[in-house]
Amino acid sequence: MGDLIVVDNLTRMFGSFTAIKDVSFSFDSGSIFGFIGPNGAGKTTTMRILSTLDIATTGDAFINGYSVIDEPDKVRSMIGFMPDYYGAPKNMTIKDYLDFFARAYLLKGEKRRKSVEYVIDFMDMKKIQDKHVVTLSKGMKQRLCLGRALIHDPKILILDEPAAGLDPRARIELRELLKILAERGKAILISSHILTELSELCDSCAIIEQGKILSHGNVNEIQESLQLNNKSLPVISLSLLEPNEDILIHLNEIPFVEQVEEITKGKKFKLKVNGNKNQIPQILKNLIDSGYLVMEFKLEGQNLEDLFLNITKGEVQ
Amino acid sequence: MSTTIQKLDSIGEKITDYLSPLTIKEVRQSLKGKLFLSSFLLGIVACLIPTIGFAASGSSVLGPSAFMTYSVIMFIGICVIFPYLAFSSLHEDRLNSTFELVGITNLNSYQLVWGKWQSSLVQVSLFVSSILPFLTYSYFLRGLSILSILGIIVVAFFLSQIVNLLAILAASLSHLKSNRLTFYFIFVFFLAGGYSISIGVHASIAAMRGGVADFLNNFWSNSDRNSLLIAVFIIEWFLYELAAGQLAPATANRSSRCRYSLFALFSLILIWICVFLVQSTHGVSLYELSYFNYVSVAILICAVFIMGESDELSQVLFKKYTNSRGASSAIYNIFFIPGRSSGYFFLMGILFSYLLVYIAFGSNMSFLLYFSNAVFWLSLLYLINILPYNKYLTAPLRRTATIAIVAVLLFVPTIIFLFLDNQAGAILNYFNPSFFKSNSHLSEQTLLIGNAISAVVLFLLCFIRIRTSKKEIQTVRKFDAGERGATQ
Ligand SMILES: Nc1ncnc2c1ncn2[C@@H]1O[C@H](COP(=O)(O)OP(=O)(O)OP(=O)(O)O)[C@@H](O)[C@H]1O
Ligand SMILES: [Mg+2]
Numbered sequence: 001m002g003d004l005i006v007v008d009n010l011t012r013m014f015g016s017f018t019a020i021k022d023v024s025f026s027f028d029s030g031s032i033f034g035f036i037g038p039n040g041a042g043k044t045t046t047m048r049i050l051s052t053l054d055i056a057t058t059g060d061a062f063i064n065g066y067s068v069i070d071e072p073d074k075v076r077s078m079i080g081f082m083p084d085y086y087g088a089p090k091n092m093t094i095k096d097y098l099d100f101f102a103r104a105y106l107l108k109g110e111k112r113r114k115s116v117e118y119v120i121d122f123m124d125m126k127k128i129q130d131k132h133v134v135t136l137s138k139g140m141k142q143r144l145c146l147g148r149a150l151i152h153d154p155k156i157l158i159l160d161e162p163a164a165g166l167d168p169r170a171r172i173e174l175r176e177l178l179k180i181l182a183e184r185g186k187a188i189l190i191s192s193h194i195l196t197e198l199s200e201l202c203d204s205c206a207i208i209e210q211g212k213i214l215s216h217g218n219v220n221e222i223q224e225s226l227q228l229n230n231k232s233l234p235v236i237s238l239s240l241l242e243p244n245e246d247i248l249i250h251l252n253e254i255p256f257v258e259q260v261e262e263i264t265k266g267k268k269f270k271l272k273v274n275g276n277k278n279q280i281p282q283i284l285k286n287l288i289d290s291g292y293l294v295m296e297f298k299l300e301g302q303n304l305e306d307l308f309l310n311i312t313k314g315e316v317q
Numbered sequence: 318m319s320t321t322i323q324k325l326d327s328i329g330e331k332i333t334d335y336l337s338p339l340t341i342k343e344v345r346q347s348l349k350g351k352l353f354l355s356s357f358l359l360g361i362v363a364c365l366i367p368t369i370g371f372a373a374s375g376s377s378v379l380g381p382s383a384f385m386t387y388s389v390i391m392f393i394g395i396c397v398i399f400p401y402l403a404f405s406s407l408h409e410d411r412l413n414s415t416f417e418l419v420g421i422t423n424l425n426s427y428q429l430v431w432g433k434w435q436s437s438l439v440q441v442s443l444f445v446s447s448i449l450p451f452l453t454y455s456y457f458l459r460g461l462s463i464l465s466i467l468g469i470i471v472v473a474f475f476l477s478q479i480v481n482l483l484a485i486l487a488a489s490l491s492h493l494k495s496n497r498l499t500f501y502f503i504f505v506f507f508l509a510g511g512y513s514i515s516i517g518v519h520a521s522i523a524a525m526r527g528g529v530a531d532f533l534n535n536f537w538s539n540s541d542r543n544s545l546l547i548a549v550f551i552i553e554w555f556l557y558e559l560a561a562g563q564l565a566p567a568t569a570n571r572s573s574r575c576r577y578s579l580f581a582l583f584s585l586i587l588i589w590i591c592v593f594l595v596q597s598t599h600g601v602s603l604y605e606l607s608y609f610n611y612v613s614v615a616i617l618i619c620a621v622f623i624m625g626e627s628d629e630l631s632q633v634l635f636k637k638y639t640n641s642r643g644a645s646s647a648i649y650n651i652f653f654i655p656g657r658s659s660g661y662f663f664l665m666g667i668l669f670s671y672l673l674v675y676i677a678f679g680s681n682m683s684f685l686l687y688f689s690n691a692v693f694w695l696s697l698l699y700l701i702n703i704l705p706y707n708k709y710l711t712a713p714l715r716r717t718a719t720i721a722i723v724a725v726l727l728f729v730p731t732i733i734f735l736f737l738d739n740q741a742g743a744i745l746n747y748f749n750p751s752f753f754k755s756n757s758h759l760s761e762q763t764l765l766i767g768n769a770i771s772a773v774v775l776f777l778l779c780f781i782r783i784r785t786s787k788k789e790i791q792t793v794r795k796f797d798a799g800e801r802g803a804t805q
Contacts, residue, residue, distance in 0.1 A: 052568045053567065072568040072569070076423065081421060087412065090409065091349040100341070100342040104423065105423050106424075
């Protein structure tokens with residue numbers, strides 16, 4: 001595989017406990033890969049191995065062709081890792097903090113000054129650059145942590161739950177930042193519990209539970225494979241512009257509609273459809289042809305959150 | 318005007334490019350911190366108050382007493398407070414996992430330890446320069462030569478660097494949840510204590526022969542002492558490697574360099590023993606015999622590490638070498654392959670060399686006397702080994718009872734002897750804390766019995782160590798088997 005990141009059968013044991021088992025996936029630059037799983041699934045363990053902080057018991061991972069086990073030094077300058085904890089050193093300003101890490105990545109002179117400035121600008125921290133790191137709010141610390149991961153302009157970003165604890169605005173900002181970074185050709189691995197967010201952001205994803213990958217691939221592919229396995233009937237949510245008393249009778253007459261549930265009287269409904277996917281547009285056509293003013297017509301159970309609940313069993317390790 | 322300042326600024330920036338990033342960070346952090354500033358100011362104030370007293374009193378030659386006061390303040394500052402600050406900041410950095418993140422930058426852990434040490438050098442220099450005016454003042458109060466003032470400063474500086482290194486080691490080894498202050502003082506007390514004891518033994522022997530002056534004069538010329546210095550250097554090297562290993566991430570080879578230093582130490586010991594055996598045909602002096610203190614220390618350090626090293630220390634190596642278990646690679650395994658099972662062979666090697674020395678000098682009582690010091694050193698290292706703080710030297714017996722027993726064995730007799738004996742031999746008694754020593758009121762038979770007991774205790778401790786690690790060895794083997802099964 002020519003992918004930038006190839007994870008090949010990683011297994012990590014802590015004593016006799018298997019934290020992850022035969023985890024494999026791969027993705028390429030310019031894409032955002034979502035890593036989804038409940039607490040204790042092994043996301044952090046996998047990410048720590050990828051960022052050369054920990055070592056796999058068996059298996060290997062390759063970053064740009066370099067093994068994280070045999071050539072960790074070569075891997076390190078290519079990755080920026082943002083952990084899920086935010087320790088802050090005392091008596092250090094944001095600028096000093098970034099400057100220190102820039103030095104640690106062996107950036108010198110003008111180059112170092114520029115990259116520190118660039119990160120401060122990019123993360124929009126110009127106004128607070130002289131604030132002490134310990135005094136920052138959680139959201140700000142997270143922002144700084146992402147900035148730190150970017151300081152040496154790595155090809156790959158490994159972000160462990162970067163959105164945890166952020167307010168909605170900060171989340172949207174983070175999402176925008178990540179999109180920009182992906183457009184600039186970075187490969188981003190991101191883990192999260194906040195699934196709705198990842199469904200919009202990620203190109204592909206892996207769902208992990210109890211250390212095993214349950215499903216892996218393109219977000220749409222996963223959705224499709226799931227729907228094939230899904231035995232329950234598809235549900236459509238329907239809402240009209242104006243309440244209409246007659247529609248209930250009409251809906252019950254449509255051939256593929258198995259069951260109608262009225263949510264708001266004459267306005268909002270949930271339809272259970274009996275039949276294959278091709279028949280769903282027929283229902284919409286039918287309604288429009290009959291002159292109903294349809295505001296919303298949506299197949300439910302298709303976002304990642306629902307997929308997630310479908311796939312995982314909710315067993316905490 | 319402003320352009321000159323800018324130029325200077327940019328030159329300053331360029332210079333910092335050549336310094337360790339960690340040094341810059343530490344110096345910046347400490348200069349901004351309250352702790353540094355307050356200890357700095359406290360030092361000056363502590364010097365100012367007696368100065369007013371000296372100025373007010375009219376007597377003529379005040380130099381020595383003023384100098385004593387100032388240098389005590391200086392010693393406390395640079396040998397106690399600043400090392401603690403270094404310890405504390407490293408502990409803090411490990412606690413907030415800054416070091417974990419630094420571990421995956423382009424800096425390696427050796428640079429981390431080095432940078433930390435350098436930064437403490439900078440801080441100590443700043444502090445000393447603030448005390449310097451007072452020391453100069455004491456010169457003008459008369460009664461002192463400028464050389465003795467300079468000498469004390471140099472000694473203090475040197476000592477503070479050693480204590481600083483120890484503090485850094487302590488911080489890299491300390492358990493993150495442990496009480497910082499307690500751990501620091503236990504660790505530094507034991508190691509610094511160890512150093513001063515070893516120097517003290519030498520000084521006291523020298524004092525018996527020709528006085529301390531003689532000891533100091535010959536210190537740098539005697540080839541034996543040179544090898545002693547080499548040994549001390551190697552042990553420091555080993556401790557440095559250990560600290561760096563502890564700070565490095567799991568993907569780094571954290572074991573080999575520790576073991577290189579041990580190998581160097583072991584080779585030195587072998588050379589030592591050979592030279593000693595050759596020389597002994599011309600009669601053995603008390604001096605030479607005392608080196609066996611160091612031989613035992615060195616061997617025990619090797620033993621504790623090689624037998625006690627956790628597999629966590631170098632999983633990388635462990636992964637690579639799990640198959641090399643042939644007889645031919647036994648020697649290589651002992652020193653370079655992590656894993657406790659190789660410790661058995663090492664232990665046998667030590668026992669054999671002890672046996673050799675016993676056969677050669679078994680009749681020499683004074684030799685046995687010094688040999689019994691080994692028990693003290695073993696207890697010391699064992700104590701360090703079983704303290705619950707240590708991550709990489711496995712801690713099989715953590716019960717406080719053991720610590721208490723060892724402490725009683727070590728210190729109570731020492732203290733008793735210190736009060737019993739006020740003669741010249743008191744120092745020697747103090748520095749040789751085993752029960753059985755060359756006191757005039759002890760017969761040679763008592764000495765012999767005492768040493769026999771010492772030897773039994775020594776082997777008993779080793780035996781306990783082996784017993785307790787047996788279980789761990791089994792788990793290692795299991796891991797081994799699993800590993801191979803999985804890769805094949
Ligand atoms: N150092 C360790 N020693 C022993 N067990 C560990 C260690 N680190 C992780 N584990 C175990 O491995 C499993 C996976 O942990 P991991 O931190 O990777 O989960 P996670 O998916 O990141 O969970 P979360 O969403 O809560 O962050 C957990 O059961 C955890 O207890
Ligand atoms: Mg996690």
